[in-house]
Amino acid sequence: MASALINVPKRAKRGDVIEIRALTSHIMETGYRRTAAGEVIPRDIITSFTCRYNGREIFRADMFPAIAANPYLSFFTTANESGTFAFEWIGDNGFSQTASAAITVE
Amino acid sequence: MRGIGAIVSALLLVSASAGEIPQQQRRSGYSFMAPDTKAMQDDDTSNPGMLWVLDGEALWNKPIGTANKACADCHGGAKASMKGVAARYPAFDKSLARPVDLEQRINLCRTAQQQAPALDYESHDLLALTAFIAHQSRGMPIAPASDPQLEPFLARGRALFMQRQGQLNLACANCHDDNWDKHLAGSAITQGQPTGYPMYRLEWQTLGSLSRRLRGCMTGIRAQAFSYGAPELVELELYLMSRAGGMPVETPAVRP
Amino acid sequence: MPGKDRSTRRYFLKAAGGTALAGAMVRITLQPADATPAMLNAAIRNVVGEASLRTGRVKLDIPPLVENGNTVPMTVSVTSPMTADDYVRSIHVFNEKNPQPYIGNFYLGPAAGRAQVSTRIRLADSQKVVAIAQMSDGSFWSASVDVVVTLAACTEEL
Numbered sequence: 001m002a003s004a005l006i007n008v009p010k011r012a013k014r015g016d017v018i019e020i021r022a023l024t025s026h027i028m029e030t031g032y033r034r035t036a037a038g039e040v041i042p043r044d045i046i047t048s049f050t051c052r053y054n055g056r057e058i059f060r061a062d063m064f065p066a067i068a069a070n071p072y073l074s075f076f077t078t079a080n081e082s083g084t085f086a087f088e089w090i091g092d093n094g095f096s097q098t099a100s101a102a103i104t105v106e
Numbered sequence: 107m108r109g110i111g112a113i114v115s116a117l118l119l120v121s122a123s124a125g126e127i128p129q130q131q132r133r134s135g136y137s138f139m140a141p142d143t144k145a146m147q148d149d150d151t152s153n154p155g156m157l158w159v160l161d162g163e164a165l166w167n168k169p170i171g172t173a174n175k176a177c178a179d180c181h182g183g184a185k186a187s188m189k190g191v192a193a194r195y196p197a198f199d200k201s202l203a204r205p206v207d208l209e210q211r212i213n214l215c216r217t218a219q220q221q222a223p224a225l226d227y228e229s230h231d232l233l234a235l236t237a238f239i240a241h242q243s244r245g246m247p248i249a250p251a252s253d254p255q256l257e258p259f260l261a262r263g264r265a266l267f268m269q270r271q272g273q274l275n276l277a278c279a280n281c282h283d284d285n286w287d288k289h290l291a292g293s294a295i296t297q298g299q300p301t302g303y304p305m306y307r308l309e310w311q312t313l314g315s316l317s318r319r320l321r322g323c324m325t326g327i328r329a330q331a332f333s334y335g336a337p338e339l340v341e342l343e344l345y346l347m348s349r350a351g352g353m354p355v356e357t358p359a360v361r362p
Numbered sequence: 363m364p365g366k367d368r369s370t371r372r373y374f375l376k377a378a379g380g381t382a383l384a385g386a387m388v389r390i391t392l393q394p395a396d397a398t399p400a401m402l403n404a405a406i407r408n409v410v411g412e413a414s415l416r417t418g419r420v421k422l423d424i425p426p427l428v429e430n431g432n433t434v435p436m437t438v439s440v441t442s443p444m445t446a447d448d449y450v451r452s453i454h455v456f457n458e459k460n461p462q463p464y465i466g467n468f469y470l471g472p473a474a475g476r477a478q479v480s481t482r483i484r485l486a487d488s489q490k491v492v493a494i495a496q497m498s499d500g501s502f503w504s505a506s507v508d509v510v511v512t513l514a515a516c517t518e519e520l
Contacts, residue, residue, distance in 0.1 A: 077475060078473050142429075
């Protein structure tokens with residue numbers, strides 16, 4: 001079961017700079033660890049995160065094994081219209097997850 | 107180096123526990139943390155433990171097993187029905203004639219009521235359900251049940267806490283009653299108060315149970331750790347919860 | 363300073379081998395060769411190219427003393443008006459001693475309003491972390507901090 005915790009203000013005034021927080025479940029296995037038996041544990045990380053605001057990309061991140069497990073991101077955007085923030089995480093082994101949050105801009 | 111040497115000799119020289127921590131000196135592991143780690147716990151949108159709470163809520167409402175029942179079908183909304191429950195666990199189970207912790211209670215419900223297989227210890231789903239249930243008690247004081255049937259188990263848990271064990275020949279009390287204001291290398295020793303389980307430990311990079319933490323401590327003192335679900339672990343948990351009586355539940359806590 | 367910390371830790375590990383209690387505090391992990399300052403510089407050049415890299419405008423917030431290297435809160439903020447013709451295009455974060463020098467690349471634009479990104483990173487050891495911002499005019503600005511990562515006591519085996 002994978003889940004994501006998104007924090008976007010439900011309402012904002014036009015022109016407000018708002019903080020967006022996104023937390024998602026993922027092991028972020030680095031590929032550099034070994035089992036007690038000495039075998040390398042294969043890399044399994046999220047490699048990319050994108051946030052779109054009414055379809056337009058407003059923030060993107062490339063992630064490496066140095067990003068901690070259960071990746072957390074906080075970033076900003078200007079609220080200019082009501083609509084939807086769409087979040088997408090893509091990673092190794094076909095990992096893909098999406099989430100969305102609505103905002104009303106007055 | 108000199109400081110560490112001093113702690114080592116202090117621990118080795120202590121022959122008997124200096125005694126239990128008075129109520130007014132009880133401190134959550136939270137109070138020993140750096141501001142950044144505190145901030146991670148304080149805000150639900152940055153606390154990674156909340157991911158498990160969220161999953162636990164979904165599991166609470168999902169029908170499972172041959173009985174095709176969800177937790178919610180019997181217990182209703184967890185907000186009301188589970189409030190305060192974690193604060194009084196482990197609790198005595200009549201059918202087993204011994205105390206069970208929250209994880210074991212969930213599994214008893216699954217096997218007996220939902221007729222579903224028990225979940226493995228430290229599995230994502232068991233941690234998620236436990237975290238979701240314990241979260242309903244957040245902010246409430248830990249209030250161990252005053253059940254006379256629990257007394258012999260509580261006494262055994264206390265004895266185990268005071269018992270020196272492992273190759274390092276250390277009792278829990280040697281660190282967590284007698285030296286909680288000192289450090290082991292860069293880490294605060296802390297009082298070992300179980301206020302926020304299951305908790306997100308940065309070292310683990312995941313959520314984990316009190317049993318896992320206790321097993322980690324046992325491995326640390328080079329003792330043979332009790333298996334998950336062992337009655338001794340539950341007795342120790344029972345003593346720890348009574349020792350933390352009155353302290354607020356923090357689930358899901360964040361710790362280094 | 364980082365060099366000094368490393369030698370202190372080495373000394374501690376060596377000394378600790380002799381006492382049983384200290385054995386409980388020492389984590390033994392198998393790791394490939396660490397990234398080196400040369401790898402860090404190469405990674406930075408990969409992003410910056412031949413452009414000049416200036417110090418300033420970038421602020422890198424990491425606790426100076428980290429409780430656990432597995433999860434280190436980090437915030438990068440860049441001084442910029444964030445207007446259509448003067449904004450931060452991207453932020454790149456690197457480290458010196460993890461198995462690889464890259465931590466993350468973050469792409470923003472004028473609509474961000476504020477050029478600030480926070481995440482949580484892994485640091486395998488006490489080391490230098492570098493943040494670089496590319497501005498809309500193509501210039502690169504940077505900040506670096508030296509972070510001390512403490513060894514966790516009583517770690518579990520994998």
